[in-house]
Amino acid sequence: MSDSIAHHDEHRDDEASKLGIWLFIFTELLFFGGLFITYAVYRHAHPQAFHLAAQQLDVAVGTINTVILLISSMTIAMSITAMQKKDKRTTLILIGITLLLALVFLVNKYFEWSGKIDHGIWPGSPLLEELGRGDTLFFGLYFFMTGLHALHIIIGMVLIIVIYVRVQKGKITFDNFQLLENGGLYWHLVDLIWIFLFPLFYLIT
Protein backbone atom coordinates (compact mmCIF):
# COMPACT_ATOMS: atom_id res chain seq x y z
CA MET A 1 0.00 0.00 0.00
CA SER A 2 1.12 3.55 -0.75
CA ASP A 3 4.71 4.30 -1.61
CA SER A 4 5.97 3.94 1.89
CA ILE A 5 9.57 3.93 3.02
CA ALA A 6 11.01 0.47 2.36
CA HIS A 7 10.06 -1.70 5.28
CA HIS A 8 12.77 -4.13 6.11
CA ASP A 9 10.27 -6.51 7.60
CA GLU A 10 8.05 -6.23 4.53
CA HIS A 11 6.49 -9.56 3.65
CA ARG A 12 7.80 -10.88 0.38
CA ASP A 13 8.07 -14.42 -0.89
CA ASP A 14 10.02 -14.56 -4.13
CA GLU A 15 10.04 -18.34 -4.23
CA ALA A 16 6.23 -18.53 -4.00
CA SER A 17 5.96 -15.83 -6.64
CA LYS A 18 8.14 -17.82 -8.99
CA LEU A 19 6.25 -21.03 -8.23
CA GLY A 20 3.06 -19.17 -9.14
CA ILE A 21 4.28 -18.07 -12.56
CA TRP A 22 5.60 -21.57 -13.27
CA LEU A 23 2.22 -23.12 -12.45
CA PHE A 24 0.63 -20.62 -14.82
CA ILE A 25 3.19 -21.51 -17.51
CA PHE A 26 2.30 -25.20 -17.08
CA THR A 27 -1.39 -24.49 -17.68
CA GLU A 28 -0.43 -22.54 -20.80
CA LEU A 29 1.71 -25.43 -22.04
CA LEU A 30 -1.17 -27.87 -21.57
CA PHE A 31 -3.52 -25.43 -23.29
CA PHE A 32 -1.31 -25.13 -26.37
CA GLY A 33 -0.53 -28.85 -26.09
CA GLY A 34 -4.20 -29.56 -26.70
CA LEU A 35 -4.13 -27.38 -29.81
CA PHE A 36 -1.03 -29.14 -31.09
CA ILE A 37 -2.80 -32.48 -30.69
CA THR A 38 -5.79 -31.09 -32.63
CA TYR A 39 -3.38 -30.04 -35.36
CA ALA A 40 -1.73 -33.48 -35.41
CA VAL A 41 -5.05 -35.31 -35.65
CA TYR A 42 -6.35 -33.14 -38.51
CA ARG A 43 -3.05 -33.37 -40.31
CA HIS A 44 -3.29 -37.14 -39.97
CA ALA A 45 -6.83 -37.02 -41.40
CA HIS A 46 -6.02 -34.68 -44.33
CA PRO A 47 -2.33 -35.20 -45.19
CA GLN A 48 -2.56 -34.03 -48.80
CA ALA A 49 -4.49 -30.82 -48.13
CA PHE A 50 -2.22 -29.90 -45.19
CA HIS A 51 0.82 -30.57 -47.34
CA LEU A 52 -0.36 -28.21 -50.10
CA ALA A 53 -1.77 -25.57 -47.77
CA ALA A 54 1.45 -25.35 -45.72
CA GLN A 55 3.37 -24.59 -48.91
CA GLN A 56 1.46 -21.32 -49.17
CA LEU A 57 3.06 -19.97 -46.00
CA ASP A 58 6.22 -17.93 -46.42
CA VAL A 59 9.18 -19.77 -44.86
CA ALA A 60 11.28 -16.57 -44.95
CA VAL A 61 8.79 -14.59 -42.85
CA GLY A 62 8.48 -17.49 -40.41
CA THR A 63 12.25 -17.80 -40.10
CA ILE A 64 12.69 -14.06 -39.54
CA ASN A 65 10.07 -14.11 -36.80
CA THR A 66 11.77 -17.11 -35.19
CA VAL A 67 15.09 -15.26 -35.14
CA ILE A 68 13.41 -12.15 -33.71
CA LEU A 69 11.81 -14.10 -30.86
CA LEU A 70 15.01 -15.98 -30.05
CA ILE A 71 16.98 -12.73 -29.83
CA SER A 72 14.27 -11.10 -27.69
CA SER A 73 14.36 -14.09 -25.36
CA MET A 74 18.08 -13.59 -24.96
CA THR A 75 17.80 -9.84 -24.31
CA ILE A 76 15.19 -10.27 -21.58
CA ALA A 77 17.31 -13.03 -19.99
CA MET A 78 20.34 -10.73 -20.16
CA SER A 79 18.40 -7.91 -18.50
CA ILE A 80 18.21 -10.07 -15.35
CA THR A 81 21.99 -10.47 -15.41
CA ALA A 82 22.33 -6.69 -15.78
CA MET A 83 19.95 -6.18 -12.86
CA GLN A 84 21.94 -8.60 -10.69
CA LYS A 85 25.06 -6.61 -11.55
CA LYS A 86 23.22 -3.46 -10.35
CA ASP A 87 23.47 -2.01 -13.86
CA LYS A 88 20.12 -0.22 -14.22
CA ARG A 89 20.98 1.49 -17.51
CA THR A 90 21.83 -1.76 -19.30
CA THR A 91 18.76 -3.42 -17.78
CA LEU A 92 16.52 -0.74 -19.26
CA ILE A 93 18.25 -0.88 -22.65
CA LEU A 94 17.85 -4.68 -22.81
CA ILE A 95 14.19 -4.53 -21.79
CA GLY A 96 13.70 -1.79 -24.41
CA ILE A 97 15.26 -3.96 -27.13
CA THR A 98 12.97 -6.84 -26.14
CA LEU A 99 9.93 -4.60 -26.53
CA LEU A 100 11.13 -3.32 -29.88
CA LEU A 101 11.67 -6.87 -31.17
CA ALA A 102 8.19 -7.86 -29.97
CA LEU A 103 6.76 -4.97 -31.95
CA VAL A 104 8.68 -5.98 -35.09
CA PHE A 105 7.30 -9.51 -34.68
CA LEU A 106 3.76 -8.17 -34.59
CA VAL A 107 4.33 -5.93 -37.63
CA ASN A 108 5.58 -8.97 -39.57
CA LYS A 109 2.54 -10.92 -38.42
CA TYR A 110 0.29 -8.09 -39.55
CA PHE A 111 1.73 -8.11 -43.06
CA GLU A 112 1.61 -11.89 -43.19
CA TRP A 113 -2.06 -12.02 -42.20
CA SER A 114 -2.99 -9.17 -44.55
CA GLY A 115 -1.31 -11.05 -47.38
CA LYS A 116 -3.40 -14.13 -46.66
CA ILE A 117 -6.60 -12.13 -46.34
CA ASP A 118 -5.86 -10.33 -49.63
CA HIS A 119 -5.64 -13.74 -51.27
CA GLY A 120 -9.10 -14.54 -49.98
CA ILE A 121 -7.96 -16.72 -47.12
CA TRP A 122 -9.53 -16.05 -43.75
CA PRO A 123 -11.58 -18.24 -41.44
CA GLY A 124 -14.85 -19.01 -43.18
CA SER A 125 -13.92 -17.27 -46.43
CA PRO A 126 -15.71 -18.40 -49.64
CA LEU A 127 -12.38 -19.45 -51.19
CA LEU A 128 -11.63 -21.83 -48.31
CA GLU A 129 -15.09 -23.33 -48.58
CA GLU A 130 -14.35 -24.06 -52.22
CA LEU A 131 -10.95 -25.56 -51.42
CA GLY A 132 -12.50 -28.08 -49.07
CA ARG A 133 -12.23 -29.37 -45.57
CA GLY A 134 -8.48 -29.94 -45.31
CA ASP A 135 -7.59 -26.36 -46.28
CA THR A 136 -10.33 -24.96 -44.06
CA LEU A 137 -8.93 -26.89 -41.12
CA PHE A 138 -5.32 -25.94 -41.85
CA PHE A 139 -5.98 -22.24 -42.17
CA GLY A 140 -8.49 -22.28 -39.32
CA LEU A 141 -5.80 -23.70 -37.05
CA TYR A 142 -3.20 -21.35 -38.55
CA PHE A 143 -5.25 -18.24 -37.78
CA PHE A 144 -6.35 -19.49 -34.38
CA MET A 145 -2.99 -20.68 -33.13
CA THR A 146 -0.83 -17.87 -34.50
CA GLY A 147 -3.53 -15.40 -33.40
CA LEU A 148 -3.58 -16.79 -29.89
CA HIS A 149 0.20 -16.66 -29.88
CA ALA A 150 0.12 -13.03 -31.05
CA LEU A 151 -2.30 -12.27 -28.22
CA HIS A 152 0.29 -13.69 -25.83
CA ILE A 153 2.89 -11.42 -27.42
CA ILE A 154 0.65 -8.40 -26.79
CA ILE A 155 0.04 -9.43 -23.16
CA GLY A 156 3.77 -10.02 -22.73
CA MET A 157 4.49 -6.55 -24.11
CA VAL A 158 2.10 -4.94 -21.63
CA LEU A 159 3.77 -6.86 -18.81
CA ILE A 160 7.24 -5.86 -20.00
CA ILE A 161 6.17 -2.19 -20.26
CA VAL A 162 5.00 -2.34 -16.64
CA ILE A 163 8.35 -3.87 -15.68
CA TYR A 164 10.25 -1.21 -17.63
CA VAL A 165 8.45 1.58 -15.78
CA ARG A 166 8.99 -0.08 -12.42
CA VAL A 167 12.70 -0.56 -13.07
CA GLN A 168 12.95 3.09 -14.08
CA LYS A 169 11.14 4.22 -10.93
CA GLY A 170 13.47 2.11 -8.82
CA LYS A 171 10.73 -0.22 -7.64
CA ILE A 172 12.47 -3.21 -9.15
CA THR A 173 16.01 -3.33 -7.81
CA PHE A 174 18.97 -5.71 -7.68
CA ASP A 175 17.65 -7.23 -4.45
CA ASN A 176 13.99 -7.22 -5.47
CA PHE A 177 13.59 -8.23 -9.10
CA GLN A 178 11.16 -11.15 -8.96
CA LEU A 179 8.68 -9.32 -11.20
CA LEU A 180 11.38 -8.92 -13.85
CA GLU A 181 12.20 -12.62 -13.56
CA ASN A 182 8.51 -13.59 -13.83
CA GLY A 183 8.06 -11.32 -16.84
CA GLY A 184 11.09 -12.98 -18.39
CA LEU A 185 9.69 -16.45 -17.75
CA TYR A 186 6.40 -15.49 -19.42
CA TRP A 187 8.28 -14.09 -22.39
CA HIS A 188 10.29 -17.30 -22.77
CA LEU A 189 6.99 -19.22 -22.77
CA VAL A 190 5.89 -17.16 -25.78
CA ASP A 191 9.19 -18.12 -27.43
CA LEU A 192 8.74 -21.80 -26.54
CA ILE A 193 5.31 -21.95 -28.18
CA TRP A 194 6.63 -20.33 -31.33
CA ILE A 195 9.51 -22.84 -31.47
CA PHE A 196 6.84 -25.50 -32.15
CA LEU A 197 4.42 -23.39 -34.22
CA PHE A 198 7.19 -22.51 -36.69
CA PRO A 199 8.12 -26.02 -37.91
CA LEU A 200 4.51 -27.28 -37.78
CA PHE A 201 3.01 -24.53 -39.93
CA TYR A 202 5.90 -23.25 -42.03
CA LEU A 203 8.49 -25.97 -42.39
CA ILE A 204 6.78 -29.34 -42.58
CA THR A 205 5.10 -29.30 -45.99
Next chain:
Amino acid sequence: MSDTTHHIVSYRTYGLILVLLLILTGISVAVTQIELTRWATIVALLLATTKSSIVLAVFMHLKFDQKVYRVMAIFVVMVIVAVIVLTFFDYGFR
Protein backbone atom coordinates in the same frame (compact mmCIF):
# COMPACT_ATOMS: atom_id res chain seq x y z
CA MET B 1 15.64 -23.07 2.56
CA SER B 2 15.44 -20.26 0.01
CA ASP B 3 19.03 -19.63 -0.91
CA THR B 4 19.81 -15.97 -1.31
CA THR B 5 22.74 -16.75 -3.60
CA HIS B 6 21.03 -16.13 -6.93
CA HIS B 7 23.03 -17.64 -9.75
CA ILE B 8 24.22 -14.95 -12.15
CA VAL B 9 24.38 -16.18 -15.74
CA SER B 10 26.97 -14.31 -17.79
CA TYR B 11 26.15 -12.32 -20.96
CA ARG B 12 28.59 -14.58 -22.76
CA THR B 13 26.65 -17.73 -21.86
CA TYR B 14 23.41 -16.17 -23.13
CA GLY B 15 25.16 -15.05 -26.30
CA LEU B 16 26.53 -18.52 -26.98
CA ILE B 17 23.14 -20.09 -26.31
CA LEU B 18 21.54 -17.72 -28.82
CA VAL B 19 24.12 -18.68 -31.45
CA LEU B 20 23.39 -22.34 -30.78
CA LEU B 21 19.62 -21.76 -31.08
CA LEU B 22 20.09 -19.88 -34.36
CA ILE B 23 22.25 -22.68 -35.76
CA LEU B 24 19.58 -25.26 -34.82
CA THR B 25 16.93 -23.06 -36.49
CA GLY B 26 19.09 -22.87 -39.61
CA ILE B 27 19.48 -26.65 -39.69
CA SER B 28 15.74 -27.24 -39.32
CA VAL B 29 14.99 -24.82 -42.18
CA ALA B 30 17.66 -26.41 -44.38
CA VAL B 31 16.57 -29.98 -43.66
CA THR B 32 12.91 -29.28 -44.46
CA GLN B 33 13.69 -27.34 -47.65
CA ILE B 34 15.45 -30.30 -49.27
CA GLU B 35 13.06 -33.14 -49.92
CA LEU B 36 13.44 -35.73 -47.20
CA THR B 37 9.70 -36.24 -46.70
CA ARG B 38 9.03 -38.25 -43.56
CA TRP B 39 12.50 -37.82 -42.08
CA ALA B 40 12.36 -34.05 -42.42
CA THR B 41 9.28 -33.96 -40.19
CA ILE B 42 10.95 -36.07 -37.51
CA VAL B 43 14.19 -34.08 -37.65
CA ALA B 44 12.33 -30.74 -37.50
CA LEU B 45 10.36 -31.85 -34.44
CA LEU B 46 13.46 -33.26 -32.73
CA LEU B 47 15.27 -29.97 -33.33
CA ALA B 48 12.28 -28.03 -31.95
CA THR B 49 12.35 -30.24 -28.85
CA THR B 50 16.09 -29.67 -28.45
CA LYS B 51 15.66 -25.91 -28.86
CA SER B 52 12.87 -25.73 -26.31
CA SER B 53 14.90 -27.81 -23.83
CA ILE B 54 17.78 -25.35 -24.18
CA VAL B 55 15.42 -22.38 -23.65
CA LEU B 56 13.92 -24.06 -20.57
CA ALA B 57 17.31 -24.99 -19.12
CA VAL B 58 19.25 -21.78 -19.66
CA PHE B 59 16.96 -18.83 -20.48
CA MET B 60 14.35 -19.99 -17.97
CA HIS B 61 17.03 -20.92 -15.43
CA LEU B 62 15.76 -24.45 -14.80
CA LYS B 63 19.37 -25.62 -14.83
CA PHE B 64 20.26 -23.30 -11.94
CA ASP B 65 16.99 -23.31 -10.01
CA GLN B 66 15.77 -25.62 -7.30
CA LYS B 67 15.10 -29.18 -8.37
CA VAL B 68 11.34 -28.92 -7.78
CA TYR B 69 10.88 -26.76 -10.93
CA ARG B 70 12.71 -29.29 -13.07
CA VAL B 71 10.61 -32.15 -11.69
CA MET B 72 7.37 -30.28 -12.37
CA ALA B 73 8.41 -29.25 -15.88
CA ILE B 74 9.36 -32.83 -16.78
CA PHE B 75 6.04 -34.07 -15.39
CA VAL B 76 4.05 -31.61 -17.51
CA VAL B 77 5.98 -32.52 -20.66
CA MET B 78 5.36 -36.22 -19.95
CA VAL B 79 1.62 -35.57 -19.58
CA ILE B 80 1.54 -33.91 -23.01
CA VAL B 81 3.60 -36.71 -24.58
CA ALA B 82 1.34 -39.34 -22.98
CA VAL B 83 -1.79 -37.70 -24.41
CA ILE B 84 -0.20 -37.47 -27.87
CA VAL B 85 0.82 -41.14 -27.76
CA LEU B 86 -2.62 -42.25 -26.57
CA THR B 87 -4.32 -40.14 -29.25
CA PHE B 88 -2.27 -41.81 -31.95
CA PHE B 89 -2.84 -45.28 -30.56
CA ASP B 90 -6.47 -44.46 -31.17
CA TYR B 91 -6.15 -42.81 -34.60
CA GLY B 92 -3.40 -45.10 -35.82
CA PHE B 93 -5.47 -48.25 -35.42
CA ARG B 94 -8.83 -47.13 -36.73
